[in-house]
Amino acid sequence: MTQRMKATVSYDGTHFSGFQVQEKNRTVQGELEKALMKIHKGQPIRIQASGRTDAGVHARGQVIHFDTELRMGDYNWRKALNTLLADDVRITDITEAEEGFHARYSVKRKQYKYFVHNAPEQDVFKRHYVHHVPYQLETSRIQQAIKAIEGTHDFSAFCSARTGVKGDKIRTIYGAVCEKQEDMLVFTFTGSGFLYNMVRILAGTLIDIGNGRKEPEDMARILASKDRHEASKTAAASGLCLWKVDY
Amino acid sequence: MTQRMKATVSYDGTHFSGFQVQEKNRTVQGELEKALMKIHKGQPIRIQASGRTDAGVHARGQVIHFDTELRMGDYNWRKALNTLLADDVRITDITEAEEGFHARYSVKRKQYKYFVHNAPEQDVFKRHYVHHVPYQLETSRIQQAIKAIEGTHDFSAFCSARTGVKGDKIRTIYGAVCEKQEDMLVFTFTGSGFLYNMVRILAGTLIDIGNGRKEPEDMARILASKDRHEASKTAAASGLCLWKVDY
DSSP, X not given: OOEEEEEEEEEOGGGSSOSXXXXXXXXXXXXXXXXXXXXXXXXOOOOEESOOOOTTOEEEEEEEEEEESOOOOHHHHHHHHHHHSOTTEEEEEEEEOOTTOOTTTTOOEEEEEEEEEESSSOOTXXXXXXXXXXXXXXXXXXXXXXXXXXXXXXXXXXXXXXXXOOSOOEEEEEEXXXXXXXXXXXXXXXXXXXXXXXXHHHHHHHHHHHTTSSOTTHHHHHHHHTOGGGSOOOOOGGGEEEEEEEO | OXXXXXXXXXXXXXXXXXXXXXXXXXXXXXXXXXXXXXXXXXXXXXXXXXXXXXXXXXXXXXXXXXXXXXXXXXXXXXHHHHHHSOTTEEEEEEEEOOTTOOTTTTOOEEEEEEEEEESSSOOTTTTTTSEEEOSOOOHHHHHHHHGGGSEEEEOGGGSOTTOOOOSOOEEEEEEEEEEEETTEEEXXXXXXXXXXXXXXXXXXXXXXXXXXXXXXXXXXXXXXXXXGGGSOXXXXXXXXXXXXXXX
């Protein structure tokens, strides 16, 4: 009998060409499916994720599911997969999924964090996991602006033009917070869902507000414009981390 | 007129074959001297460091000096060097050295930190900067044992047999501390000087004590034995970081 397994996956996106499987490049999905195929003695196993992440984007709490006829207990599943996977992707939790669970369709909330390292010089230990901004950012300006993002809005202004997705651009953001931790600014966004590049465009715009190129009041105006050209540049992939997915 | 410059250097040791220059492999000294040679229009500039670090070992506060006839101000020195260096090595501070300063001979105290990640699974974001221990370590046992290291001792038991250095093995450790920070154990050693692989052999021994393979009381006994075979295996280079050098 087929059983659906739910797994939490952590990955360092630095050396991946994103999550979604590609023919030639190394992807998280590709690596996971290769490991699962080995465990299933050559039988291909497809995984479903809560959503994709781009090249260079990290995850602490990506969630996937797959269907299997194998039974081996949660501990053995974790060990078997982690033994086969390279050390930049880890299964941190795996268990039998509840009836009707779907990694993508059952998502209730997602949380992303965006890490900005605000210091004159890059930090060699953080460089792959942050977006480095050498000029001074004013936290209070960002904290004022970020509040405008909370609530239900049409986020067209913060959606990449390259999106292939049809349908409305209305999403609900339950929380948008900026915290200062020493020389790091951490933006945390919790929402019902996110558009393509949405967090990185929000981050780029908040950085411009922190630097004085835009005003804190501009955030609401840009949101209302629904025009991608009003928002700032997409901030670096390295600063973004899919932190948590709630079901 | 020649001026001596003192610089603080931070590096991610992961992709370096150690500090000291080698003919074929990428080293921190090699990269720094290459950058300095470019700034000096092809003139070779030799650097002196507070000491070497091994392949895979990191530094937050390595200190170097070099002599130059160029004058350009501290800010410009830092910018010029960091522009030429790859992003896994950074000059965090550079200034004119005081009369008689020598990066190696003027050292008063050095501080090393050793990071142990104690969790069932590796962390993809920490993997290059820690030594991962999957089985449980008892912090209190390590905290008891580490105190025996403080003071002036003959550290022969904690010196690699591969050392080429002649002379006595007596060193003074001003502080040896183990702190628990979530799933990390951080060992901090502050001393007058350290023998070859000393911190990594101390760390390996402390891990064995934390795990119950050795007893906390064994630390003093091993120290007194002056016998390298009594101590444990050299712990991984990735966990070690040269934190600070005082003059």
